[in-house]
């Protein structure tokens with residue numbers, strides 16, 4: 001008899017409530033939970049696909065080992081003993097730093113599994129660590145640290161009260177989890193544009209731009225020119241109405257001296273009239289709330305753009321004030337319950353093979369992984385739910401390097417190119433098979449915590465990630481956290497592990513488990529934020545590393561000559577999340593401006609070969625005037641056209657280790673006029 005179970009989606013951090021209709025072990029329907037107190041029925045196509053994900057024909061349901069030949073299914077004992085012996089030997093012969101860790105998004109949404117993986121990493125003495133941070137987001141941590149004196153300051157727009165909102169390189173209609181935190185984004189944006197104004201800056205007229213009051217389409221990665229000019233105008237003619245103390249205003253004035261409208265328009269490739277209109281709107285509303293996304297953080301101009309975005313929020317009094325930006329205090333770790341330490345230096349040691357590139361808050365640049373393997377520094381890799389081949393830069397050098405690893409273990413639920421390269425594949429419970437909490441509490445749009453029970457039994461031999469990792473630690477002779485349940489198959493064991501994560505949270509695990517969703521009132525403006533900023537002497541407007549970067553950026557722009565080359569920007573798709581959920585059928589398309597298409601003899605629907613010095617891929621032409629001339633848009637990590645065959649491990653921001661994923665020059669031609677593309681990486 002079918003029954004309905006309430007749960008929450010863990011594809012992204014938005015925390016949408018869902019209901020699953022289950023018949024026996026079959027999930028027959030997934031839809032939005034209209035009784036959910038937060039999302040009230042909203043879901044996106046990704047969340048409604050968790051049933052298909054569970055029943056997918058490429059689901060991994062047994063552990064396997066590949067040692068020279070094709071992979072063979074083995075028992076858990078065989079897999080874990082073999083893996084533990086190999087990792088122990090590598091540690092013994094080469095030291096723990098020969099074992100790299102990738103904390104991927106897959107295990108990132110598994111609270112108990114992620115925490116146990118962290119325990120494993122700590123027990124090994126903090127060996128090389130990689131995460132999606134250097135794939136899409138170092139600028140935010142950098143600026144929170146340098147300007148706000150704390151890397152955990154996670155700002156969100158006060159959507160309820162915002163009047164003048166400026167989206168820069170962010171498309172919340174598609175990407176509304178992962179820090180934005182928004183349900184039914186079109187309704188929000190339409191309402192904000194009706195009651196005030198919403199401006200979007202993006203080379204592509206995105207779904208968000210279509211709902212906005214105005215859209216400005218700059219050259220890729222040059223948004224900073226518009227924001228820098230606005231900052232200077234605000235300092236010179238207002239509205240200069242900061243809500244907290246400032247430090248470094250004179251140094252900032254000096255850095256922006258002479259940055260006039262003509263310069264900004266030239267560098268950004270936009271008209272001076274557009275800039276005038278934007279400034280007039282900012283002055284009319286007495287300020288501006290700026291929100292950025294991966295369109296900014298994946299570009300070469302990421303750090304200065306993010307800096308100027310913060311400066312506009314700070315200088316026009318939008319930081320920690322109604323209608324501006326609120327800062328998430330956390331539900332488990334409560335930033336408002338203690339005195340935040342001053343942490344204004346996010347830089348940490350990086351990879352030996354990239355000595356000029358910083359690490360950031362303990363992460364090594366993802367771009368360094370192939371070089372570290374080739375140098376023999378990293379001999380084993382523990383991949384915690386990451387699609388490396390489609391998310392790391394430069395698959396051309398990454399894939400051959402991964403093949404050279406002595407041991408490459410991947411925790412996954414579905415087969416993909418990365419599992420095909422792994423020596424050990426360990427299947428973990430998917431989100432319908434395990435209970436969980438909304439672990440990334442500061443990335444959602446409210447002060448809340450969710451709990452969902454398991455909905456169906458695990459397929460095949462899948463086990464809880466926390467159990468797998470703890471077993472591996474024990475078999476390697478590493479100290480395992482005390483008091484663990486004996487097995488994940490003991491009734492209630494997964495819940496026991498979740499209860500451990502909730503220690504010291506704003507509610508008990510029992511309260512959370514009983515109600516499913518617990519929300520607490522948000523203190524806004526947060527006195528903890530103002531107190532922190534006062535304690536550090538005010539917002540740090542002009543940190544030296546950013547001043548130096550800005551001077552270099554200005555000099556590079558002044559030296560720039562000639563028209564911009566055709567270059568690509570990355571794009572998220574509504575029916576795919578980065579490298580996952582390809583089975584939902586999002587097209588491998590390249591959006592091209594009609595002028596660029598015509599110049600290359602390309603018609604809508606043609607197959608287009610896109611080439612960089614690194615490699616080539618073939619996509620389908622989507623000829624549209626929604627994109628500005630000289631820019632093309634290519635989806636993230638597509639199964640049939642991996643954009644990371646075009647990117648380069650050499651193109652790295654030395655300040656943060658962030659790879660350049662946007663504004664990369666390309667050549668295009670009709671595929672039938674070119675040599676067939678051979679996937680050098682996977683051959």
Ligand code: SF4
Pocket residue numbers: 009010011012013014015016042043044045046047048176177
């Ligand atoms: S927005 Fe995120 S949490 Fe909500 S249904 Fe979509 S993928 Fe799931």
